[in-house]
Amino acid sequence: MFVCCCLNGSIRCVGIAPGPIAGTTGGPTGRVFGNFLKGQDVKDIVPIGRWGETDDIGLTALFLATPAGSYINATTIVVDGGQWHDASRMYRMASPFLKAIAKQRQASKKPKSKL
Template sequence: MTNDPFRLDGKVALVTGSATGIGAAIATALAAAGADIACHGKDEPGEATMAAVQKLGRRAAGMAADLADRAAHAELVRRTKAELGRIDILVNNAGLIRRSPAVEYSEEDWDLLIEVNLTSAFRLSQLAGKQMLEQGSGRIVNIASLLSFQGGILVPAYAASKGGIAQLTKALANEWAGRGVNVNAIAPGYITTDNTAALRSDEARSRQILDRIPAGRWGEPSDIAGAALFLCSEASRYVHGHVLVVDGG
């Protein structure tokens, strides 16, 4: 054991949406700190992420599941416990985005985004939180967004779901902080992921975004990993209900 408050030796983390992007970066960072990782993706669990975890000497369990299917939530938690023995950390990272003017936004897209981005985060937190409360310790980190605070353009369902994530984080923290479970969130700025590919390919829109970022660049998934490690570790033991903005200023 070590006195380093950022170490996660002996911990097990379930990271949703960890096949690529921010989720993959977080999963790898937690493994580097000593955690075993349950890797999740919609269609496949992320062989590259699992290989990176195993290369770091940690155990990796792979799970594919569509979070729009509510039966998948309980199955993810069950399999994490069955294959890795317990669950100490939950990172609700998986999410979708659909762009359309509000007056044209389809009911199907609205329902899908609320289900995947918000409802699944609540259900997974509820299910994992039950074990964490029983063991008297745990960490839940939700991936919010700058649109938790701003309305954005052409993304009403995404903005609504991420606003909900911020408030869900605070609500769970209010209930669970006194029982050993830390619930916090990270609000990434503009990060180079599949969800921002359309923005980055639009030269004018990309320039408008860059002009507003003091750091002068788009963020990388790895820029989120350090914040996640902090919130998953003992270094943040007195941090509850916080939405940590990581946006280049």
């Protein structure tokens, strides 16, 4: 990695990956996801239950610039309210369909035993 070649104690490389941030292009009303997110409840999209704010990103950058973040290097910090790790959201969305399929399969099963 390029970062490892530049390690002399003064250069760090840390990315910040924002989730949906209110009032931005990538937010719930922005041009990137605006139509996709329209009418959906924030709790169905972001596990923490609120849209991110620009301050969330700014304060993350500030943290990285302080001594508290001085040991963080060669990584990306995801600031998305848990959205990236919320695989259960897809299950919750598919759950009614999965239950309907299971019910249909159960109803169509015929006993194979003649007893």
